[in-house]
Amino acid sequence: MSYPNLSALLEAIIYLANExxxxxxxxxxxxDVDRRDIEQAVQQLxxxxxxxxxxxxxxxxxxxxxxxxxxxxxxxxxKFIQSQTPPTRLSLAALETLAVIAYKQPVTIPxxxxxxxxxxxxxxxxxxxxxxxxxxxxxxxxxxxILYKTTKEFLIHFGLxxxxxxxxxxxxxxxxxxxxxxxxxxxxxxxxxx
Numbered sequence: 001m002s003y004p005n006l007s008a009l010l011e012a013i014i015y016l017a018n019e020x021x022x023x024x025x026x027x028x029x030x031x032d033v034d035r036r037d038i039e040q041a042v043q044q045l046x047x048x049x050x051x052x053x054x055x056x057x058x059x060x061x062x063x064x065x066x067x068x069x070x071x072x073x074x075x076x077x078x079k080f081i082q083s084q085t086p087p088t089r090l091s092l093a094a095l096e097t098l099a100v101i102a103y104k105q106p107v108t109i110p111x112x113x114x115x116x117x118x119x120x121x122x123x124x125x126x127x128x129x130x131x132x133x134x135x136x137x138x139x140x141x142x143x144x145x146i147l148y149k150t151t152k153e154f155l156i157h158f159g160l161x162x163x164x165x166x167x168x169x170x171x172x173x174x175x176x177x178x179x180x181x182x183x184x185x186x187x188x189x190x191x192x193x194x
Contacts, residue, residue: 003033006041014045020064090130097123098132099172102154102163106136106147124148132157 003009013026023042027035042058042065049057049067059068069077090098097120100112112120127133136149150163160166167175 003030006033006037007045010038010041011045014058014065015067017064017066020061020066022064025064091123091126093118093123094126095175098127098150098154099169101127101133101148102150102166103169103172105149106139107149108139108145108147110145112148 009030010026013029014021017025023035023039026038026042027033030038046058046065048054055070055073056067057070058065061068096116097112100115101107104111104115109120109124112124124133128135131151131153133148133154134151136147138144139147154160155162166172
């Protein structure tokens with residue numbers, strides 16, 4: 001079987017891979033494609049990105065392929081990266097609280113605490129500081145508690161066009177479980193020294 005846009009597919013695979021991806025791994029993903037066609041298309045992609053009009057290139061690293069910035073741009077890119085704000089890291093408690101707000105908004109702190117079963121005021125302050133949630137008025141009940149909703153920054157952080165694109169609750173629970181597992185492994189793994 002051949003793909004009409006094999007080159008585009010290979011480009012997407014190399015871009016998407018977390019680690020350098022080898023020809024063997026690509027072939028396993030595309031067993032219907034002749035291995036020589038894959039190798040030829042990869043070589044064409046490497047040549048394409050070597051052209052001066054591209055700021056990135058496909059490099060062979062650790063017996064695999066990966067996109068990389070070109071060395072001639074490294075100094076300027078270093079300055080650019082340093083000027084960017086660091087990515088927002090969220091604790092498990094913050095993710096759980098954010099999930100409640102995203103799916104039940106507008107929602108009050110007592111309602112969040114009732115769902116989660118733990119205090120939420122500190123986590124709400126963190127989410128407000130990170131601009132992932134905002135006040136959305138007051139609920140017309142005794143005490144008039146503040147209502148909270150997600151913000152545009154929430155959509156940007158999670159790569160959503162609108163709240164309609166929120167994953168199902170099951171998918172969000174999986175995300176939270178994966179976050180918890182990642183946090184646990186961070187605390188148990190020894191840092192590698194280069």
